[in-house]
Amino acid sequence: ELQLLESGGGLVQPGGSLRLSCAASGFTFRNYAISWVRQAPGKGLEWVSGISADGDSHYYADSVKGRFTISRDNSNNTLFLQMSSLRAEDTAVYYCVKDTGGNYLNWSFDLWGRGTLVTVSS
Amino acid sequence: ETTLTQSPAFMSATPGDKVNISCKASQDIDDDLNWYQQKPGEAAVFIIQEATTLVHGIPPRFSGSGYGIDFTLTIKNIESADAAFYFCLQHDNFPPSFGQGTKLEIK
Numbered sequence: 001e002l003q004l005l006e007s008g009g010g011l012v013q014p015g016g017s018l019r020l021s022c023a024a025s026g027f028t029f030r031n032y033a034i035s036w037v038r039q040a041p042g043k044g045l046e047w048v049s050g051i052s053a054d055g056d057s058h059y060y061a062d063s064v065k066g067r068f069t070i071s072r073d074n075s076n077n078t079l080f081l082q083m084s085s086l087r088a089e090d091t092a093v094y095y096c097v098k099d100t101g102g103n104y105l106n107w108s109f110d111l112w113g114r115g116t117l118v119t120v121s122s
Numbered sequence: 123e124t125t126l127t128q129s130p131a132f133m134s135a136t137p138g139d140k141v142n143i144s145c146k147a148s149q150d151i152d153d154d155l156n157w158y159q160q161k162p163g164e165a166a167v168f169i170i171q172e173a174t175t176l177v178h179g180i181p182p183r184f185s186g187s188g189y190g191i192d193f194t195l196t197i198k199n200i201e202s203a204d205a206a207f208y209f210c211l212q213h214d215n216f217p218p219s220f221g222q223g224t225k226l227e228i229k
Contacts, residue, residue: 004165035218045209045220061217095166107213108156110177112166 002026002111004096009116016086020116022079022096027111030054030074033099035109036081038092038118048094049081053102064090086120093117124148124212128221135200136229143195143224145210150190154214157186157195160207170195202228 008020022034035050049070050059058070069082079096098111125148135141145155157170168177170186173193183204185196197204205228210221 037220044222045211047218047220059216107216107218108154108171109211109213109218110168110171112158112160112168114163114165 002098004098004111004113006094006096006113006116009094009118011119011121012086013122014087014120016120017082017084018086018118020081020083020094020118022081022113024077024079024096024098027098029072029077031102033101033103033105034072034079035097035099035105035107036070036079037095037097037109037112038090039095039115040089040092043092046092047107050099050105050107051079052105057103057105059105083118086118088120091118091120123217124151124215124219126210126212126219126221128210128224130224131222132225132227134227134229135204137200137202139200140196140198141200141226143197143208143226145188145193145195145221147191147193147212151212151214153189154212155186155188155193156211156213157184158209158211159204160209161205166209197226200228204228 005023036048051070067085071080093115095115096113097109100106100108127146153173155173158166160166209223
């Protein structure tokens with residue numbers, strides 16, 4: 001079964017850091033680009049960051065550039081999002097999504113995880 | 123950057139009804155638009171790709187139309203299982219962007 005399973009969410013204070021993980025199964029992880037998408041409470045979906053299949057190309061939304069770092073471990077079929085200098089407005093459910101492209105990202109997503117909740121609050 | 127305006131935000135339907143959900147782009151995006159269905163606590167499901175193509179395994183009660191700026195998701199013969207949050211995604215240009223979503227309630 002094709003699956004993406006996010007973990008690592010939780011409560012963190014403003015200015016703090018958190019690392020999200022996404023475990024993939026059911027497909028050849030190393031062949032596909034992956035992105036993170038988030039949804040703040042009561043808000044729409046927002047693309048956050050994407051990484052190419054080989055891990056060499058990284059892309060970020062302006063709202064997180066310089067604070068978040070995306071990476072992947074193709075040997076262990078896992079995607080990461082290192083988040084630092086967290087703000088209240090980063091509070092959201094974070095989803096891991098599979099791209100239909102590989103080293104060239106299509107920004108078309110065909111598989112979603114269930115998400116992990118990040119709450120930034122003192 | 124492309125803004126997608128999705129409407130309505132909420133709608134209620136009766137089993138057997140036909141419903142239309144609109145997604146309007148702020149610029150021409152060809153047919154680079156997808157539709158998704160998400161139920162509470164579950165992963166979103168990919169239902170329509172490239173504006174009009176039904177994803178494998180999705181019932182033909184679902185259909186998509188449109189090109190350029192105006193797009194529509196149509197669900198015919200609504201069933202109680204169709205109660206969900208529906209949203210569109212444009213992948214024509216960077217960054218990818220989403221509609222605000224439509225919550226569909228079944229009476």
